[in-house]
Amino acid sequence: MSIVGLFAQLLAVILALALAxxxxxxxxxxxxxxQNRRAPGLLQPYCVLHKLFNKESVVAExxxxxxxxxxxxxxxxxxxxxxxxxxxSTDLPLAPAADAIALVGLFALARVFISLAAMxxxxxxxxxxxxxxxxxxxxxxxxxxxxxxxxxLITQSTSLAMIVETLAHQPFAIYPSLAVAGVAFTMVSLxxxxxxxxxxxxxxxxxxxxxxxxxxxxxxRHLALVEWAASLKLxxxxxxxxxxxxxxxxxxxxxxxxxxxxxxxxVVKLAVGxxxxxxxxxxxxxxxxxxxxxxxxxxxxxxxxxxxxHVLLGA
Amino acid sequence: xxxxxxxxxxxxxWLALGFAGIAALRNTAFVARVLFPAGAxxxxxxxxxxxxxxxxxxxxAVLALGLPDLPFHLRLxxxxxxxxxxxxxxxVGISVFAAGYFRHGEGTPPGLMCLEYHLFLxxxxxVVLADDAYAFMVMWETxxxxxxxxxxxxxxVPAIREAxxxxxxxxxxxxxxxxxxxxxxxxxxxxxxxxxxxxxxxSPLWASAAFLLATLGFGAKAGILPLHVWLPEAHPAAPSPxxxxxxxxxxxxxxxxxxxxxxxxxxxxQWWWGVLLLAVGLATALYGVVFSAVQxxxxxxxxxxxxxxxxxxxxxxxxxxxxxxxxxxxxSALALTAALYHVLAHxxxxxxxxxxxxxxxxxxxxxxxxxxxxxMRRMPWVAWLSLVxxxxxxxxxxxxxxxxxxxxxxxxxxxxxxxxxxxxxxxxVLAAGIALVAALAGYTMVKFFGVIxxxxxxxxxxxxxxxxxxxxxxxxxxxxxxxxxxxxxxxAAIGLIDPVTQLLVGGGIAETVRANGWLxxxxxxxxxxxxSPLVFLLVVSVAVLLAVVxxxxxxxxxxxxxxxxxxxYPAQTARMQDSAExxxxxxxxxxxxxxxxxxELPSPFDAKPxxxxxxxxxxxxxxxxxxxxxxAGIARGVGRLQQGRIAIYLLYSFVTLMxxxxxxxx
Numbered sequence: 001m002s003i004v005g006l007f008a009q010l011l012a013v014i015l016a017l018a019l020a021x022x023x024x025x026x027x028x029x030x031x032x033x034x035q036n037r038r039a040p041g042l043l044q045p046y047c048v049l050h051k052l053f054n055k056e057s058v059v060a061e062x063x064x065x066x067x068x069x070x071x072x073x074x075x076x077x078x079x080x081x082x083x084x085x086x087x088x089s090t091d092l093p094l095a096p097a098a099d100a101i102a103l104v105g106l107f108a109l110a111r112v113f114i115s116l117a118a119m120x121x122x123x124x125x126x127x128x129x130x131x132x133x134x135x136x137x138x139x140x141x142x143x144x145x146x147x148x149x150x151x152x153l154i155t156q157s158t159s160l161a162m163i164v165e166t167l168a169h170q171p172f173a174i175y176p177s178l179a180v181a182g183v184a185f186t187m188v189s190l191x192x193x194x195x196x197x198x199x200x201x202x203x204x205x206x207x208x209x210x211x212x213x214x215x216x217x218x219x220x221r222h223l224a225l226v227e228w229a230a231s232l233k234l235x236x237x238x239x240x241x242x243x244x245x246x247x248x249x250x251x252x253x254x255x256x257x258x259x260x261x262x263x264x265x266x267v268v269k270l271a272v273g274x275x276x277x278x279x280x281x282x283x284x285x286x287x288x289x290x291x292x293x294x295x296x297x298x299x300x301x302x303x304x305x306x307x308x309x310h311v312l313l314g315a
Numbered sequence: 316x317x318x319x320x321x322x323x324x325x326x327x328x329w330l331a332l333g334f335a336g337i338a339a340l341r342n343t344a345f346v347a348r349v350l351f352p353a354g355a356x357x358x359x360x361x362x363x364x365x366x367x368x369x370x371x372x373x374x375x376a377v378l379a380l381g382l383p384d385l386p387f388h389l390r391l392x393x394x395x396x397x398x399x400x401x402x403x404x405x406x407v408g409i410s411v412f413a414a415g416y417f418r419h420g421e422g423t424p425p426g427l428m429c430l431e432y433h434l435f436l437x438x439x440x441x442v443v444l445a446d447d448a449y450a451f452m453v454m455w456e457t458x459x460x461x462x463x464x465x466x467x468x469x470x471x472v473p474a475i476r477e478a479x480x481x482x483x484x485x486x487x488x489x490x491x492x493x494x495x496x497x498x499x500x501x502x503x504x505x506x507x508x509x510x511x512x513x514x515x516x517x518s519p520l521w522a523s524a525a526f527l528l529a530t531l532g533f534g535a536k537a538g539i540l541p542l543h544v545w546l547p548e549a550h551p552a553a554p555s556p557x558x559x560x561x562x563x564x565x566x567x568x569x570x571x572x573x574x575x576x577x578x579x580x581x582x583x584x585q586w587w588w589g590v591l592l593l594a595v596g597l598a599t600a601l602y603g604v605v606f607s608a609v610q611x612x613x614x615x616x617x618x619x620x621x622x623x624x625x626x627x628x629x630x631x632x633x634x635x636x637x638x639x640x641x642x643x644x645x646x647s648a649l650a651l652t653a654a655l656y657h658v659l660a661h662x663x664x665x666x667x668x669x670x671x672x673x674x675x676x677x678x679x680x681x682x683x684x685x686x687x688x689x690x691m692r693r694m695p696w697v698a699w700l701s702l703v704x705x706x707x708x709x710x711x712x713x714x715x716x717x718x719x720x721x722x723x724x725x726x727x728x729x730x731x732x733x734x735x736x737x738x739x740x741x742x743x744v745l746a747a748g749i750a751l752v753a754a755l756a757g758y759t760m761v762k763f764f765g766v767i768x769x770x771x772x773x774x775x776x777x778x779x780x781x782x783x784x785x786x787x788x789x790x791x792x793x794x795x796x797x798x799x800x801x802x803x804x805x806x807a808a809i810g811l812i813d814p815v816t817q818l819l820v821g822g823g824i825a826e827t828v829r830a831n832g833w834l835x836x837x838x839x840x841x842x843x844x845x846x847s848p849l850v851f852l853l854v855v856s857v858a859v860l861l862a863v864v865x866x867x868x869x870x871x872x873x874x875x876x877x878x879x880x881x882x883x884y885p886a887q888t889a890r891m892q893d894s895a896e897x898x899x900x901x902x903x904x905x906x907x908x909x910x911x912x913x914x915e916l917p918s919p920f921d922a923k924p925x926x927x928x929x930x931x932x933x934x935x936x937x938x939x940x941x942x943x944x945x946x947a948g949i950a951r952g953v954g955r956l957q958q959g960r961i962a963i964y965l966l967y968s969f970v971t972l973m974x975x976x977x978x979x980x981x
Contacts, residue, residue, distance in 0.1 A: 059876055064698075094854065096837075101724050311744075
């Protein structure tokens, strides 16, 4: 562990915490523009967070402590996820603590806690949301794991930092398996981040809501933390996707100056990714809930095919 | 004195406690306050002795029990010591819990229960110590019979008697398989000691026959497809400490037997054995978890979850056999380590969950998930400790289940390099199945915990639920601590497993793991794969604490309690929560072909609408009922011979004699 590594680690986490709401704002802005609406300001998510933190928290009378700790645990998990995703540099002191499999476990841990919190109040919407969230989770999780496995088999490592190190700093090569895995990853990310066509982050229509039904009872600082954690999750997913499929620009170990170059690269990549996400959300309609398993099963199969392609072609 | 002698003293102590129970047949206070805690102390001693014997040289003894020229041969080596450790460490918690659990009013008197319980423990310990087929089979049958009587403790309920007989039947089908397997292994020498079996080198055909018989025999005890049907019947029927003991420990003796036969007694292995175990294991795991997700009885749910975990163990052993058959010692050791780690982890979290259901059952009198809810406020200890078990069982970091899942997935990822290109291709793909099973396990466990402990009570009587007694809590705390420690200190736990893999395949991963430091779990090199639960926990906790402190500092910590909002919907009742059926509905829909499902839907004009869905196991209709019909048919046919008149029977004798004379003449 080097001082530079420690610095890069801290910088990555702080950058993620600071930039994640901006990414959400950017996607929302583009979505509005593409749908011919007037867009909210780029900094709108920060204003919302500030407002929510100032507000009093209202908690249901019979809520147990699980309801109150869940937002913090979700936030902590997402902070760690942003810490181990190689956003700026591959020389991360935290990277050995959790590899790709542990990362999937980390997302699952956050999902389990927020679902339990939703069941805790015992309202019809909360339990409905918990059930749907776990449904999407159990379908998306294996697909995500298979995507990460395809990359692991290419690089002979499950450590995210090593995967990116190997993919980014070697002669340019196109891996057919990674191309297929990329499609699967995009589908999984849409589902996991409650995006159209799986879920709509801007709906409170009871028949269709998933993520919103989960967090219906939250208010004040708890809601702020959940929202922040949700944008951190989007940020972490985007960073992992970028690191796996467009890894160029991430700083190698022992090159402190490259980090300075990595920041603008990351911002540019995220900006482009955000526009693409808004575009996907605009040109797709939200699907019925019972089509979601088909959608995610397709992602799962694509990820398995990616694995097979790698084993067959050796690439 | 040898460690083995001390272990025998512990076993004898258990038996003495059992007979003391007979002496005080109806003295519940004495049995509960003295005998069961004493049993827990002996269990702790057994765990300590086993840990001491793990790395030691094998010890043998001959007990002059049994038939005159057939004494019991006993042997304590790394493999038996590891399983003795599992038996001891888990039963400490279960015995302490049982001390607070067994009360008046259940079928079998407490003293008899105490005898059966300790006989069960002693026979399991002796099964893993046995060093000849005779001792093994005697102990195996003692184990089956004592557990049968424990399962049917409440024998006045017909359903419980039926469950017990089903269990006994399948246990004996398994026992026949094991007996025949030993018959093949001794290779016509007439010497049934394990030492002789090790010395024999069977032809590939006979070795495969022995392996298949062992898989059938031990698989029946472990509950692999399609011999799993007794688990969901017997586990709910038994009192909770017994279900915990059966699921956490007894199923593991079957795993022990499979490892003993396939690695130790059979010398050379064939690659297709591994593939067979892999396929059977994966099918069992998937089947178990899908059924587990739709159950509405909390103990049946856990029983199916045990089937799933046994499947995962078979997958790990299958990978171990596959690698070992190709001479890849290090990879085989990794896969076996994953399986053995899961043995430990499952023993702790599953007994914790079964015992928690026992507390809930005692406190509320309900086993059906549809009539529970909101118990977190009434039984906080049980709820929080169950949460630990649930998280470990879902395979979430930083708890114990995740470590074994992680190791298993790592051993799948390391497969590239098998000499057979088809296997090379298929095996990593099977990891997808493991990932699916693990994710579904999380779904099931959220349902289990959420429906029992969270939400609002679904029945008015739940308001009277009383918290668990101090001894029950103490037992749960021990098991919960096991889940946490196994999750946080994997490097130390792998040190316990290493002697076993050294014994089985002549390699281990502990040296590599230790070389990477105690903080970091890394089976080859940190560049390749690593996981550190302590750092993981530390970072998440620091982030959580920082969030709490900073929010308080920069904003405020004000909180107001108010009725639940629920989108402003005014009239809410506890009946409007999602039920266990509702939570299982997506699984029923997605995995429809798995179930034999009957739905009765209400018509729009019903004054009292009823919605009924019955879910059955296909295997009953595909396998068991046809076999039962066939047996009944044959029995009826044979029954025609029985006329009840002496003249007819004399005629039979006469005809038989004539036929025999003809045969002899020609």
